[in-house]
Amino acid sequence: xxxxxxxxxxAVAISLAIAPGFAETKPPAKVFxxxxxxxxxxxxxxxxxxxxxxxxTSSMDAKNLEWFEKGSEEWVRFNVEVKDSMTGKMxxxxxxxxxxxxxxxxxxxxxxxxxxxxxxxxxxxxxxxEEFSLKDRGKMNYPVLIGRSTLAxxxxxxxxxxxxxxxxxxxx
Numbered sequence: 001x002x003x004x005x006x007x008x009x010x011a012v013a014i015s016l017a018i019a020p021g022f023a024e025t026k027p028p029a030k031v032f033x034x035x036x037x038x039x040x041x042x043x044x045x046x047x048x049x050x051x052x053x054x055x056x057t058s059s060m061d062a063k064n065l066e067w068f069e070k071g072s073e074e075w076v077r078f079n080v081e082v083k084d085s086m087t088g089k090m091x092x093x094x095x096x097x098x099x100x101x102x103x104x105x106x107x108x109x110x111x112x113x114x115x116x117x118x119x120x121x122x123x124x125x126x127x128x129x130e131e132f133s134l135k136d137r138g139k140m141n142y143p144v145l146i147g148r149s150t151l152a153x154x155x156x157x158x159x160x161x162x163x164x165x166x167x168x169x170x171x172x
Contacts (some may be wrong), residue, residue, distance in 0.1 A: 005149045006099075006154075008031075012123070016136065018099050023045060024059060029158070030121070030124070030154070030155035030156070031156045031158050031161075031164070032051055032052065032124075032155055032156070032157055032158070032161070032164055033051070033094070033157070033158060033160075033161035033162040033163060033164045034047075034049060034051050034152065034157055034158070034159050034160040034162060035048055035050055035051070035142065035163065035164060036051070036121055036123055036162070036163060036164065036165060037049070037165070037166055037167055038048050038120060038122060038123045038144060038167055039121070039122040039167035039169065040080070040093075040120065040122075041120040041121070041122055041169060042120065043119070044093070045080065045082070045084070045091065045093050046079075046084050046087075046167065047083075047084070047143055047150070048069055048082075048141070048142050048144075049065075049121075049123070049142060049144040049145070049146055050070055050141075050142035050144070050145050051146045051147070051154075051157045052145040052146060052150065053148060053157055053169045055145055055147035055148065056147050056148050057103055057116070057131065057132075057133050057147045057149060058130055058131065058132045058133070058144070058145060058146050058147045058149065058150050059114075059132055059133045059134070059135060059137075059145045060080065060119065060132040060133075060134055060135075060143060060144050060145075061080060061082075061136065061137040061140055061142070061143035061144070062073060062076075062078035062080065062095075062134035062135060062136060063078060063079040063081055063083075063092075063136050063140055064077075064078060064079050064136075065071065065077075065078045065115070065134060065135075066078065067099075067115070067135065070098070071127070073098055074099040074115075075096060075097065075098050076096070076097060076099055076115050076134065077095070077096045077100060078094075078116060078134055079092050079093065079094050079095070080092070080093050080095065080143060081143075082143045083131045086125075093113045095119075097117035097118065097119065098116060098117065098118070099116065100116050100117060100118055100131060101117055102114065102116065102138070103116050103133050105133065112122060112135075114130050114133040114134055114135050115133070115134050115150075116132065116133050116134070117132055117134060118129060118130070118132075119132050120132060121133070121144070121146075122168070122169035123154060123165065123166040123167060124165035124167065124168065125144075125165075125169060126154075126169070127169045128153065128154065129148070130146075130149075130150045132144075157161070158166060
């Protein structure tokens with residue numbers, strides 16, 4: 001018969017063999033601040049982005065949202081009004097994107113459906129092709145919120161830091 005300590009060691013060894021990497025903890029490749037500077041590509045629109053661990057889906061402020069069809073596909077046309085973080089000037093950029101899906105967002109004011117589009121966003125030296133829900137968010141300080149779905153690929157967030165990287169991506 002095996003004593004209690006030996007049984008425990010065998011159980012631990014089996015657990016580690018079944019779940020390789022479980023006991024390993026790797027530090028994240030990069031730690032970002034809760035606010036960073038990003039750039040929408042290929043338009044090269046520089047703006048402040050908030051890394052929002054409370055949101056699942058990333059979202060973007062979209063003014064004058066207009067639905068239309070292109071062929072048999074659903075598209076949206078919208079404007080993004082921001083203070084360009086490079087020049088300090090207010091800019092109004094127009095975008096057209098294919099709707100990849102619609103999402104139901106629940107908030108204090110109830111639930112609503114929003115279109116979701118793909119946008120290329122440069123953070124640091126990396127380009128991310130990500131889904132963004134669109135909504136006119138008024139005069140928000142942060143026109144772009146990066147949600148957990150995207151944060152899982154980008155890296156960790158340090159709530160005590162801001163503006164740790166500058167966008168340095170080549171135009172795709």
